[in-house]
Amino acid sequence: MHLAIGHYIIGSSDGVNTVIWRTVNELLQIDPTMKITIFGKAAPEIDKFLPWHNDQLNYCDVPEMSPDFHIPGLEGKSVQIQRVHDYIWHGTNVAEILQEKLYDADVVLMENLSVGINPAATYAFYLWTLKEYQAKTQKRFFVRVHDFAQQRPANFANIKKFQAHLPSDMPDWHQILYPSAPNIEYLAINTNDYFRLMDHGIEPTKIWYTPNCIDNSLLQHQPVRHDAGGLRRQLEEEKGLDPEAAVLFYPVRAIPRKNVEEAIYLLQMLNNLVQDLEYRQKYHLERRFHLVVSLGGKSLEEKQYCTRLQEFIRQHHLPVTIDISDLVGLHREYDPENPDHIIKYGVADMYHISSMTVSTSVLEGFGFVFIEPWLMGHGVIGRNIPSVTMDFTKAGLSLDHLYNVLLINGIDFADLGAEDPDGGLNKRLLEVEKIDHPEYLRMILQKNSAPLKATLRMFRPERRRSAPRNIIIANRKKVFANYSSPVVVGKLYRILNKQEPTYLLPIHGQRQEQGLSILNGARVTA
Incomplete structure (x- = not known):
C-alpha cells in the first residue's frame, strides 16, 4: 500500500504534526513494506521531524497548501482578504499539483481539512476527490477531523465566502468543508466529533471513531x-x-483558547496557600510553584496574547515561564559528534522534573493533556472539558477532581469580560492581582469549596495508600490500554486495509440499546 498523509504545514511543533509523527512511526512498525508519502509545506524543522528513507518514507513539498503561500498575482493579499474567485483559482491549481504528484497513492489521509485555515487548499481537496471519483479510479480518501471551522470564527468567515454570489453549479461552503463523494471516509477522534460529522450530513457508514494515540516513548x-x-x-x-x-x-502553546491566565490564577492561589500553615500541612503543599508553559504564540493574534501575558508577569514579578522551545522539543536531540551530549531535551524530561500538570484550556480537539501525564506518574489538575473528557472517563479514567467552572462573583473565570474587545483578558488578569488578598482568597475557596478541595487533594500522591496515588496508578493503566500507539494505530491500519469489522457505534465506548436507531450501520473500530 502507498499511503499519502497531508497537512497544510509539515514538521512544525503543533498537535496535528505530533499525531502525524506518531501515526507514521507506528505504521512503519506494523508494516515495514508500506510506502508513506507526507505532503504539505515544509516547516523549517522538517529535517528533524521524521527519519526520512528513500524507499519507505518520503516527503513531497507542496508549499501551495500553506495559508501563507504568496500566490502569483496576489502578492500582499492574505487569506483573510482574498475573494472567493481567488480561492477557486488557486485551489484549482493546487488540485492539479496534488493529482500529478500523488498519482500513485492508493490511500490519501488529509489531516484537519475541517479547520478551514486555507480555503484554497480545502477547495483543492474537494476538487481532487471529485475528479478521482469521476475518473473511476480506486484511490480512497480519508479526512481526519481535529478541529471544526465553526470553532474558529476567522476561518469560518473565509470559508463562508463560497456561498456568496456564486453560479448555481458551484459548490457551497458546506460541500467544500465536508465533501461527501463515495470515495471519501472520515476519522473522528472523539465521540463528540463523530456526532458533529453526522449533524453535517456525513453518512454514519462513512465515519470511523479512532482516537489519537499517546507517545509510547514517554513510558521509557x-x-x-x-x-x-x-x-x-x-x-x-x-x-x-x-x-x-x-x-x-x-504542556501547550500559549494561545487564547488555552486560557493561560487561569493557570496563572491557580498558580498564585497555590502559592498563597503554601504560606498558610493549615493548608500546607493538610495538603502537603511543601514548596512554592513555578508555572512553565511549553510554547509561545505563532500567529499575530497569538503573539499579541503572549506579549500581554509576559508584560503582566514582568510587572508583578510572577513565577511564570512561557516558551521553553529553545530547551525542550518533542523528543531529545543529541550531538552527532558526541552522542552523550544532549542538545535539546524532550517533553518526557519536563514531566520528570515537574510536580504536577495543569490544564485550563476551554477548547480542545482531542485533549492529550488529560491523558499523557498519567503515564509519567503525574496528576492533572485544572479545568474539565466534558465534551472531550467523556470518552476518557468512559474508558475508565478517573477525572472527577477536574472542575467544570471556577466561580468569580457568580461568573465562570473563563467567561469574565467575554464581550470586551480584548475577550476579557484584562479583567481576568485583574482577578489574578486580587488573589494575594487574604479575604478575597477565602471568598474564592468558599464559593468553589468542593472543586478546589478535590484539586488540592491531588497534591498528596506521595502517601502510599492515598486516593490520589491510586488514581494515578489506575489512570496510567487505562491510558496505556486504550490509547497506546500499537492499539490505536493498529486499528487505523486495519481501516486503511479494509480489514476492520463493522458494527454499531458504542455510546461513549459502551453498547447501549437506547438511541441505536439513529446509528444504524455506523462503523467504529473494535
Whole structure:
C-alpha cells in the first residue's frame, strides 16, 4: 500500500504534526513494506521531524497548501482578504499539483481539512476527490477531523465566502468543508466529533471513531530520568526558575483558547496557600510553584496574547515561564559528534522534573493533556472539558477532581469580560492581582469549596495508600490500554486495509440499546 498523509504545514511543533509523527512511526512498525508519502509545506524543522528513507518514507513539498503561500498575482493579499474567485483559482491549481504528484497513492489521509485555515487548499481537496471519483479510479480518501471551522470564527468567515454570489453549479461552503463523494471516509477522534460529522450530513457508514494515540516513548522512564536534572539546571540558569520551587507544567502553546491566565490564577492561589500553615500541612503543599508553559504564540493574534501575558508577569514579578522551545522539543536531540551530549531535551524530561500538570484550556480537539501525564506518574489538575473528557472517563479514567467552572462573583473565570474587545483578558488578569488578598482568597475557596478541595487533594500522591496515588496508578493503566500507539494505530491500519469489522457505534465506548436507531450501520473500530 502507498499511503499519502497531508497537512497544510509539515514538521512544525503543533498537535496535528505530533499525531502525524506518531501515526507514521507506528505504521512503519506494523508494516515495514508500506510506502508513506507526507505532503504539505515544509516547516523549517522538517529535517528533524521524521527519519526520512528513500524507499519507505518520503516527503513531497507542496508549499501551495500553506495559508501563507504568496500566490502569483496576489502578492500582499492574505487569506483573510482574498475573494472567493481567488480561492477557486488557486485551489484549482493546487488540485492539479496534488493529482500529478500523488498519482500513485492508493490511500490519501488529509489531516484537519475541517479547520478551514486555507480555503484554497480545502477547495483543492474537494476538487481532487471529485475528479478521482469521476475518473473511476480506486484511490480512497480519508479526512481526519481535529478541529471544526465553526470553532474558529476567522476561518469560518473565509470559508463562508463560497456561498456568496456564486453560479448555481458551484459548490457551497458546506460541500467544500465536508465533501461527501463515495470515495471519501472520515476519522473522528472523539465521540463528540463523530456526532458533529453526522449533524453535517456525513453518512454514519462513512465515519470511523479512532482516537489519537499517546507517545509510547514517554513510558521509557529510566533512560531519561537519570540526567533530566540537567534541564532543571538550565531552566534555573536561563529562565529564572527558583531553585527551591516545584514546577507546575502546562504542556501547550500559549494561545487564547488555552486560557493561560487561569493557570496563572491557580498558580498564585497555590502559592498563597503554601504560606498558610493549615493548608500546607493538610495538603502537603511543601514548596512554592513555578508555572512553565511549553510554547509561545505563532500567529499575530497569538503573539499579541503572549506579549500581554509576559508584560503582566514582568510587572508583578510572577513565577511564570512561557516558551521553553529553545530547551525542550518533542523528543531529545543529541550531538552527532558526541552522542552523550544532549542538545535539546524532550517533553518526557519536563514531566520528570515537574510536580504536577495543569490544564485550563476551554477548547480542545482531542485533549492529550488529560491523558499523557498519567503515564509519567503525574496528576492533572485544572479545568474539565466534558465534551472531550467523556470518552476518557468512559474508558475508565478517573477525572472527577477536574472542575467544570471556577466561580468569580457568580461568573465562570473563563467567561469574565467575554464581550470586551480584548475577550476579557484584562479583567481576568485583574482577578489574578486580587488573589494575594487574604479575604478575597477565602471568598474564592468558599464559593468553589468542593472543586478546589478535590484539586488540592491531588497534591498528596506521595502517601502510599492515598486516593490520589491510586488514581494515578489506575489512570496510567487505562491510558496505556486504550490509547497506546500499537492499539490505536493498529486499528487505523486495519481501516486503511479494509480489514476492520463493522458494527454499531458504542455510546461513549459502551453498547447501549437506547438511541441505536439513529446509528444504524455506523462503523467504529473494535
